[in-house]
Amino acid sequence: MSSILITGASKGVGRATAAELAKRGHRVVATARDPRTLDGLDVDQRLRLDVTDQASVDAAIDQAGEIDTLVSNAGVIFAAAVEASPLSEIERLYSQNTVGAIRVVQALLPQMRQRGKGRLVFVSSMGGRIVLPGNSAYAASKWALEAFGETLAIELSGLGIDVTLAEPGPISSGALDNVTIYSLPGVSDDPYAALVGGSIPPEMMSTPEQAAAALAELVEADTVPLRVPVGPVAQHVLAARDAAPYDQPFLPA
Known part of the structure; x- marks a missing residue:
């Protein structure tokens, strides 16, 4: 049995992962910005x-005690062409998806290094x-997370702490149902409109439970x-992507 801390466990993949790991007999510490959203989780x-x-991270790590594995899952999303993306929203995504993940890692690494054992599982994305x-x-926030994760894998390789980046495709967790979309302000004929905010066919999506099992x-x-x-x-x-030419943009068919 391992002690596992999961961020962003209020819904979707995070909640399903907490339930799956608890069902497998692990000690699960489920976390969320509002702990009331965790009601009903048997963890x-x-x-x-x-x-x-x-301060919130430090308090939670202190209350959680010894943690063997971090499942870093908390994240947010919006859709917009680059020209139409509000800079404040870009900063918000980096703050939560990238810097927030590293903030939790920094809080946990001292205890893992002291024990000479630990695992960091980052929920990245394709x-x-x-x-x-x-x-x-x-x-961009996930590409940055991948850079941090790969660097951590190198830096921690001799310390008994391993790192893995899970890269899910689209998931039917509800997160993609009502994504905030930004368009160019004051432009009646937005040239990017046809490129932004298209729906994903249900048959292309994995379920939160499938992602949780992985x-x-x-x-x-x-x-x-x-x-x-x-x-x-x-x-x-x-x-x-791996088979495509490196010197050209890649767009999945």
Whole structure:
């Protein structure tokens, strides 16, 4: 049995992962900005943790005690062409998706280093390896997370702490149902409108439970690879990305 802390466990993949790992007999510490959203989760602890608030992170880590594995899942998204993306919203995505993830890691690493053992499981995205029109800010925050994760894998390789980046494709968690979309202000004929905010066919989506099962396997595995595509769409798209010319933009067919 491992002690596992999960960020962003109020809904979707985070909640499903907390439930799956608890069902497998692990000690699960589920966290969210509002701990009331964790009601009904049958886990060891339900704690407030806002990845953008250092005091909140420190308090949660202190209450959680010894943690073997972090599942870093908290994240947000919006859709907009680069020209139409509000800078404040780009900063918000970086603050939560990237800096917030590293803030939690920094709080946990001292205890993991002292024990000489630990695992960091980052919930990245296939968007951390590719870009789509209208998705630049989210993808950039995940590309940055991938850079931090790969660097951590190198820095921690001799300390008994391993790192893996899970890269899911689209997931039917509800997060993509009502994505905030920004268009060019004051422009009646937005040239980017056809590129932004298209719906994803349901048959292309994995369920939160499927993603949770994949994450649970990464938590329990003896060893983990640096990167793991999660779901058939991510596997197909990232294989195509790897085979595509390096000197040209790549757009999945």
